[in-house]
Amino acid sequence: MLSTIEREKSPGTIDTLSSIQFGLVVLVAIIFVAVIGTIIPQGHSLDYYQDKYWPFIVILIKVFRFNFAYTSPLFIGLLGLFGLNLILCSVKRFPLLLKTTFHPNTVPDHDSISSMPIRFTLENISLEKIEYGFLHAGFPLKKLDSNCLFGEKKRLGYLGASIVHISILILLAGGIVSLASGKRGEIALENGARTSTATLQDGSSLPLGFTVRLDSFAVKFYEKYPDRPKSYTSSVTITPSDGSPFEKSIRVNHPLIFNGFTVYQSSYGNSGMVSESSSVSDSVKVEVKLKNAAETMPPLAVLDMTVGSEFPVPGLGDSVRVILSEIHRDLRMGDPSDKANPAVKLDVIINGKLSWSVYAFQNFPGLNMPMNPNSNLVFSMLDLRISGVGSSSGYYTILGVVRDRGLPLMAIGAFFIMVGLFFSLYIRPQRIWVFKENDKYFIGAQVKGDTESFSNFIKIIIKNISNDKNREKK
């Protein structure tokens, strides 16, 4: 993001776009929009905001799409500009970075040493003695020629900041891929039901390339805390389109990762109405008996009915038809913690018009409850016993399905951002030059970070070299 190259001429577009100032402005704008996104509730239609905010703010929300702040063109555009800033400055500083890291100017001169942050001079001593002194202190110097020494350590530390910047670019790219190709949907399944598609947020279907069958779903609660859930477990059988089936328990924090999808435990509920479009085989067994008949008396009829089936009522003409219109896995009537209440609804159609309806309950045989009490003609004589509706648990599971092709890029970016941070914060490149001019040795050094302690380190080496020299003289 940052360029160390100072330029005197007025900056061009590329210079502006790659400058730290531009990067900072964009970052501040990103923060600004991000904060707005945390203040304004996200994901609602404009009507929602009209009652809550001043008209002026609603206009701003509409224009800048602050109700979807993080996918708004403004925010994506700002992230794009930030990415561009990173790319440009990375490219711009790359040649200099390569040179600094791998091909430093090893042969110094008087001027370059005098511009270094750490400088010393030594007199009346041989180059070999200096070389030995540094070697002894654990900082070997190479002899470049008869007048020059050069040594360096930890030069990869120069690359740290660039690795971080490139990692951020990889993360941004991962984010773009996630946004562009990512899919998020849901699968709602009852026991025994199967599906090979997920329903996306817009209502469309996403083929999974495998079939998920719910074998069972269980909610467990803590014994001492009956209201506190302990686990939600969907036991499923996965059948890949070109492989053998396998079983998997999907729990919160333990998703199934398969075929590019993450299938995770998202929610659950009590089974509601089963519609005709449901993937569940929604047949129901109906036993018809005469009311008050002895238990031993065989039923008048045993019918396998599905939604839309006609219920044959003896003794009625063609003008009256009874149709099974709804199958409820769990017809909620009171306390939601009650056990599931499977029921069917029968519609009585007279002369083509819906005249009245009656409910029959699996758990309450004989309680045929007409919706219109005045019309309870036929059913008052009959006892309908239904069975085979829904699962015994009365729950269905909702599995979240996410396909995210940006994930590998995000993982790579996250890994290298840590590597880059480590290099840039903890690997401190150190370089020392020794250069002879007029019987004087000029020692110059560079370090990234703590100049003072490196300077002290060299000072001690020089002191030791001088002491050795004095000892020899004595």
Add this chain to the structure above:
Amino acid sequence: MNQLIDVNLFYGAFICYGVSMVIYFLSFWKRTGKLAVAGNMILLFGLIMQIIGLVIRGTAAQFMPITNIYESLNFFSAVIVIFFLFVEWKFANRVFGVFILPVVFLLMAFSSLPSTSKEIVPLIPALQSQWLVWHVVLSFIGEAAFAVAFGSGLMYLFREKAKEGSFPARIFPDLKTLDTLTYRAIAIGFPIFTLGALIFGAVWAKYAWGDYWSWDPKETWALINWIVYALFLHVRVIRGWRGRATAWIAVIGFLTTMFTLFGVNYLLSGLHSYA
């Protein structure tokens, strides 16, 4: 039974930290280091109580005690106190307590409020994850380092205002030391925060919610927090800024951290409703 012991130990730690803070203030006011030694001992005693409390609570819950705001604040303040004791020992200066201990005291005061639930409740399924432990522990270690940078940043700003040779100037560490400490604390805290808060948080989110990033307010504010400290490192390392400007960024950075920790929970709504 266990729960009473740990809650009482945490109250004890809170009282010790409060008393210790007052003694550090008195010591500063009276310009004597002797009092601060007493403050230091009481602080250490409080820390030991808090650590024992955390161990008891962790054993009772059979999980790292970081799963709600009460446990988290106790863990967080213990880490800050450990960092503070290290800094005080390293720099042999008693003034740090005046600037860092109020943070610890306020965190503990918040955790001790009657409205903060102190009950050990078993974990809901979303929280039953080792990623939670890594996410929270590393986030708080990083943030504790930011708390140290906040203290040294504030000290820098005070020291800079004080006249050379005057009372505060004499007992404060010199500006260069404070500046270096602020940088080092952030240089340690930043990668740990990056790994814990952002990366491990994202990994956990992927396992629990299916998405590594949801622009939940807490996530967004953690990212803003990260950007503030990234800015600190940029301007210091690359632009060579030193002193007042970077001290201010360290102070603002920690205020952002505190907003991410508290403000988001109480002012904004989102997925991180439990902590």
